[in-house]
Amino acid sequence: MSNKSDVEQNFFAEIDELSADFSARSISAALETVEAMKLDQIPAQHRCGVLRRHAEYLYMMSNYATMKEKRVEMLENAYKKARQGHVMDPNDFECAKILCSTCGRLAEESSLKKKLDYGFKFKTYLDEAIAINDQDFELCHMRGRFCYTVASLSFVERCAAKVIGQIPDVSYQMALDDLLKADHLEEGVAENQLFIGKTYLAMGNLVKAKKWLVKTASNTTEVPVEQEYVDEAVAILEDKKLKAVKI
Template structure:
């Protein structure tokens, strides 16, 4: 029987769906045939579960689930190097792993992220998700300290460069694609604060707090927006 991928996609995006049951269905299918369409969706579900662990404050589970997402995304990318979805979810896996790792691993994941992001952006430059991920990468590279850069140069040679302006350009593109993206308001605010533009940052913080929470990422963003409001909007 053919898989109804549209139903799987709905379950992936539905905050209330039973992800454990969905993973069992996907795993059973992979045991019959290792399909790219199943592999990248497995990565997507594991990323949802990783975000859930992040919301619950379970960092150990967050990292282990992000590693599972990476495992499936890596298989998918190797099976089809020209598939946008494979690179998209690989970027998401690497981004989450980088955010939960020490300097050495963070730089390694950052290098890998850039490779996959370049491919994804070339394949589909108007995708909101990949533009957001790329903006976050630019932000993280721009905030690397002197010691982290030296470690990176010793391990990998030349370190990729990016500025706050690069990050802002990516986040502005996201805003053009979806002005209601709550987590994008957070990233705009973060970047503007880092770039010493607190006046404009306040506007993004205040507007972001008025938007509805539609995903776990939005719930996490709302919490941080509240913290930024208390710190910068007095």
């Protein structure tokens, strides 16, 4: 007898094959296919899978958007699809994960009020996803990045956040622990390397900060959002304090 995973893989085999190489062209083709699907005509057990893939393809395509407005629009649509799927099946780990990813990115890309609102929602979704699997690269990276962001909040941002909810008690060390764990789970990811470097920098460890920022700057990519991480690392390395550091 086939298990749930086998049944889902068979149902989505064709669409998953479309996006297999994760290129902009293949993801766009998969997105067009899933957008043409009518959810109320899909068997109930596969509806969460459709919504999750719809969210994933929108999220991945947003990485190729060079205009911030377009990127945010695609992320907001991805967030809505992922949230709909999560409500439908709270135990679907992949759906919970893409919900965290879209919510977290929106927290970074939005204005202050929305940033804080998405930030609190993100923490809730992240806790739910980590309860399912705490050995996942993306979740470890996202929690580390979240800790870094909260630890870096300005006085004004903290005051604004307190109006919405309780600010989590986090530190740069907590951020570093999660980011290094993420690197152990999957090495060579520019986004994670950048935040390790930035965390060491915030902690005053210039030698290790430069080491990780140089790693980030050495990455090559054709994905615009990933290039932004590389460019940010290059820009930070121009700081006089870091230029004087030998590694």
